Amino acid sequence: MYLQLTGTHVRLLGSMHLFPATSRRTPPWVAEAYDWADALIFESDPATIVPLLRASAPPRAAQLQPLMSADAWTQLHTLWPADGALAPLDDLRPWAALIAAPTLLQQVVEGVEPRMLRSAIAQAKPYRYLETAAEVAAALESIPLDALAAALTMLMADRDEPQRTLELMHAGWLAGDLQAVQRIAAESPFFDLPGIRQAILNVRNRAWAARLESLLDPAERTLVVVGALHLCGPGNLMECLARPVESV
Template structure:
């Protein structure tokens, strides 16, 4: 979960983008990683994705989804803000946002680190642009989006339950357990979702990280914990030996 790329000044931190509201505390090992770093590297700027959430003028999202899915989803959707109205969203945007409407959450690692970095004038950069994130998520087939939303609506308690269990494993720094818990989520097993969220992005990020391996600057790369486990993980894509960082290290 917190890994040293051996022989370099680069470390990887597996983050949780959102914390359950019942467990909002940042663990000591994450704070330690931030303090060690001289520069930070994150996946992407969360605000940079906002312009890509809405579909181009034309048909409503209603026409892309099964009738029952639309009838259940639309009344519960936020009526204001960048995610409204539901009819104007791209299918993948609805799929990514819908589970969070079933969760009680607070902000996770990245926004907290970004605020502290600004306070300390610590530099940061990103591995991908908003356009690149959107292009990856656009690859999720429409049929998969529909199935994913149907599975969500069949058990609205699953997103919170999965997040709670993932957080428990994450706090123990158990990367494999975090991955196993996520893999049991119905959406995660659908074709196209893992590829869009993890595999393709891991491959795209690896060259950017490799370019930092010769730097003398202590660089902390912060990515979602799921990127560090499973076949095709970021660690595998980097092809560089790693070792866990001990507390106090």
């Protein structure tokens, strides 16, 4: 979960973007990684993605309705907030509905990145991002509509799954057990359907690996902070970098 590219000043940290509200603990290796680094590289800036959740033209989330059962669509609509950045559901991009829906069923607190970012700003520690909001949206736009609809249907059939999965993944993450994190994620609708894992993880991993080659300063101790799932399973970031790594 905390790895060094052999022979370099670059380390990779597998993070949790959100923690369960009942388990806010951060393992000591996260703080140690932050203190070690002269500079940080995060995935992307979440605030810049919010304006892209809405669709100015089709496809919109409303186009998922014919692909879902009437009961699942009604449940999803009932779950959705009436106002705010995510409202109305029908006007969102279809992938935005899938990304946002689990968070509406979870009790969470902020995870690794917001905490690190606040410290970096307070201490004037340099930080950068691996991708732009437009690049995130382009990757997620590639998920087929029928896969999105199927995942949302499964989610409405087991509304306890997002919280259950988060708590299990957090426990595996605290233990530094990448295999456990991967095994738990594989049971979630997000990664069990064609196109979803490819868009959320694999496509972005390949793009990040290419970008890291140009971003890295060989003399600067750099910590690359990405979601833990990007470090496990086929097509993970370490495979894409094609460099030897070692546990810190």
